[in-house]
Amino acid sequence: MSDRKLCMIPGPIEFHEDVLTAMSTPATSHVDPLFVPIFGESIEMIREVVVSKVAQPLILSGSGTLGWDQMVNVIEQGDEVLVLNTGYFGENFADCLKTYGAKITQLRAPVGSRPTLDEVTTAVKEKKYKMVTITQVDTSTGVLSDIKTLSLAIKALSPETLVVIDAVCAVGSEEIQFDAWKLDVLITGSQKGLGVPPGLSIVVLSEQAINIYESRKTPVAAYYSNWKKWLPIMKAYEARKPAYFATPAVQLIYALHTSLKQITSQPIEKRWAKHQEVAAKFRKAVKDLGLKQVAVTDDAAANGMTAVWLPEGLVAGQLVGSLAGKGVQIAGGILGDLSPKYFRVGHMGISVMERNHIDKVIKAMTESLAELGYKQ
């Protein structure tokens, strides 16, 4: 692994050595008394990280994308859904919901922007939506949505509407207050702010989300994603009892447990603040280099990643390649025709909390841009 680069893409992120050691936990039965509390405590710590007292976390084996799929539990044919679209992931979440029969209305913001509070409240006043989805950080653009303001406004106008947030690139790096912000569903994965290798789909449900699921009129047209299968499993493990539907990813859950122990060992507010501080530092470096971030304002810029427009004449592949040569892995764009025109850097987890990796990225980026002929 001598060619390994520092992984500074917006997920998977760098993993703590103890997390990697947990990944290599020797074979352990999924119903072993050693493992049961590991799973149970992980469920409890997820609740803690999203600042909830009562929500129900689900931890499934699968990619983060499987969280979108689980909306099949609360969507019935013809249900109206409002999708706030701030990039590639909003677009694809809408595609997923359509597959399960939702009628989609999209509020598409120009690239780098986000739908305004006015646009959202107007839309919610015009039509009764079963669900509004918001991507907290769209990994394609680095745009941060103001979940608190939007969710509270939506709930004030239409308490029955489910507020669903795609927080894949937000949990562990952005402020989230599940209960106080009246969220109903939060979707995330293991490989970003939670600092665990990819392979876990993590979803958190409000009582209201579970009620709507339980009172649906038509059966859930899904097997693996069906909450009927998973809710009893999660409740059992949290009660420190083994249960079986499908074999959990034991080693990944040991790794999740290790990372969550680290994360919850200090106040979560400190973690948010540190991510905000490092993000501001990176944005300043970008500005000092004469470059422009994709997010149109600092308010709308994520704290766990940044997307940056390339100078005229440079394409993403060149910069990504040059930084790779310096041992730093960053990512190109993923937004259709715009993809070659910008690059993305992740700043989450241990890279931010204890390793100061962003300084290496700034140094390598500055050198690479100069080597590629860029002059301010």
Added chain:
Amino acid sequence: MSDRKLCMIPGPIEFHEDVLTAMSTPATSHVDPLFVPIFGESIEMIREVVVSKVAQPLILSGSGTLGWDQMVNVIEQGDEVLVLNTGYFGENFADCLKTYGAKITQLRAPVGSRPTLDEVTTAVKEKKYKMVTITQVDTSTGVLSDIKTLSLAIKALSPETLVVIDAVCAVGSEEIQFDAWKLDVLITGSQKGLGVPPGLSIVVLSEQAINIYESRKTPVAAYYSNWKKWLPIMKAYEARKPAYFATPAVQLIYALHTSLKQITSQPIEKRWAKHQEVAAKFRKAVKDLGLKQVAVTDDAAANGMTAVWLPEGLVAGQLVGSLAGKGVQIAGGILGDLSPKYFRVGHMGISVMERNHIDKVIKAMTESLAELGYKQ
């Protein structure tokens, strides 16, 4: 981890140290040139392990159960499916297929038996089935189905019918010849005969399965399990090009690659033979103890696991607990009311190929039975 027991349940199984080391591969981007060939070669080696030249493997992040889910790609509302039921997993596979609109006919064998060739051919002559499913080894009973004979007979009578095998507890421990046996879909997971921690759903598709998927009349009512998303990804990685739909479980795929390298380093026939030899040894020990296996004949007994009836007066929890005290983890039953009446032992992978763990199980089992008051 000093309390860790030797994991001799029918999956997850014991993992090779090199596989565990691969699990702790430091953060690597899913599109990194280091990772792309690891994924591509894993796809190729899966094809090798199931003895196919042309089939299309899919490797997804998820439990083995997600393989059942993927049948949504070839099932349309009202499609007739014949399920050969040899235990809990056949029953649940039927449940999954029903969720996706299939009309199910079940051939249920008495516990420990399997539907006869006559029963199967009669059923296939009576009705045109879109699909026949067979559980190669039902992990609940340890019953081994004769896939070769059944598949060739079904295909001779009805070449259009898809033959789908649940080989979760068979790949890597039982003979499988995907092409020669004219299989269409094979479903497996990482944590049994493949010797990799749980978290990967692995499915192998024939050209005919892909054709039926491509010529379906109604859209696939699934997002995460949709082959439209995954087929281009697998083709790209096999062509050594990165691609993205959902983030793959990078570390698990490194582990899979390591285990597949070990498995394919010798002729696969040797692996089957060794599993047969160790299974026969364990069955003999069971018989010598005066106990009866669940499978009614040795022909119908799996080579990667064995289910054994307990003597009158003993329940599974007692024996499992006693062996746990001796550092050996075995499993109780999972078949409704019969669950406490039998136990299950896995004999797959390194435990069979190089570690001779079955001797430890036999010794501990013999001692435990004596301690629990069992006399022959």
